Amino acid sequence: MENDILDVLLSEEEIQLKIKELGRVISEDYKGKNPLVICVLKGAAPFMSDLIKRISIHMEMDFMAVSSYGASTVSSGEVRIIKDLDASVEGRHILLVEDIIDSGLTLSYLLDLLHRRKAASVKIITLLDKPHNRKIELKPDYCGFIVPDEFVVGYGLDYAERYRNLPYIGILKPEVYTS
Numbered sequence: 147m148e149n150d151i152l153d154v155l156l157s158e159e160e161i162q163l164k165i166k167e168l169g170r171v172i173s174e175d176y177k178g179k180n181p182l183v184i185c186v187l188k189g190a191a192p193f194m195s196d197l198i199k200r201i202s203i204h205m206e207m208d209f210m211a212v213s214s215y216g217a218s219t220v221s222s223g224e225v226r227i228i229k230d231l232d233a234s235v236e237g238r239h240i241l242l243v244e245d246i247i248d249s250g251l252t253l254s255y256l257l258d259l260l261h262r263r264k265a266a267s268v269k270i271i272t273l274l275d276k277p278h279n280r281k282i283e284l285k286p287d288y289c290g291f292i293v294p295d296e297f298v299v300g301y302g303l304d305y306a307e308r309y310r311n312l313p314y315i316g317i318l319k320p321e322v323y324t325s
């Protein structure tokens with residue numbers, strides 16, 4: 147598995163330090179709001195799990211599973227809901243947790259959905275932002291790191307469902323997905 151990684155982009159330590167800082171800011175910004183923190187499965191699961199431990203105010207969590215990449219490095223453009231939320235979002239302050247924003251298609255679909263379901267507010271927190279190939283203009287409210295235009299894996303991010311279990315974020319060798 148490790149042999150397929152070209153370079154380590156972000157170490158475990160760098161990721162954890164950033165999450166601590168993001169948790170502090172979120173705790174301040176959402177004081178008294180009891181936010182509903184929504185994890186966009188599967189990629190955001192490790193980030194969500196580390197982030198909530200750094201949030202020091204009351205909050206609730208829920209999960210949604212969507213997929214648009216399948217076994218490809220390019221978005222299919224079609225976002226499929228695989229698992230919907232358990233609870234209503236009406237009147238709630240929502241914080242959407244993502245691992246990466248790339249084309250922007252996944253989040254623009256979810257933003258639209260949550261607004262139609264009458265959330266009081268919807269904000270986005272992403273660990274990684276890859277702004278180079280946006281198909282839709284979209285800016286995160288909170289962001290860990292801007293990453294280069296490379297296919298990255300690890301810490302939840304996959305290629306064809308693999309590499310999610312790497313504890314760091316690395317650049318995948320192009321021969322892995324071009325061969």
Ligand SMILES: O=P(O)(O)OC[C@H]1O[C@H](OP(=O)(O)OP(=O)(O)O)[C@H](O)[C@@H]1O
Pocket residue numbers: 186187188189190212213214215216221244245246247248249250251252253304
């Ligand atoms: O901005 P976009 O181009 O839409 O790409 C970002 C989305 O793509 C990946 O999820 P994917 O659909 O591969 O599902 P997964 O989280 O289960 O890996 C990633 O986790 C984001 O949710």
Ligand code: HPA
Pocket residue numbers: 215246247248249296297298299303304305
């Ligand atoms: O660079 C990426 N890596 C893994 N999953 C992704 N989904 C969108 N971009 C990426």
Ligand SMILES: [Mg+2]
Pocket residue numbers: 186187188189190212245
């Ligand atoms: Mg995802």
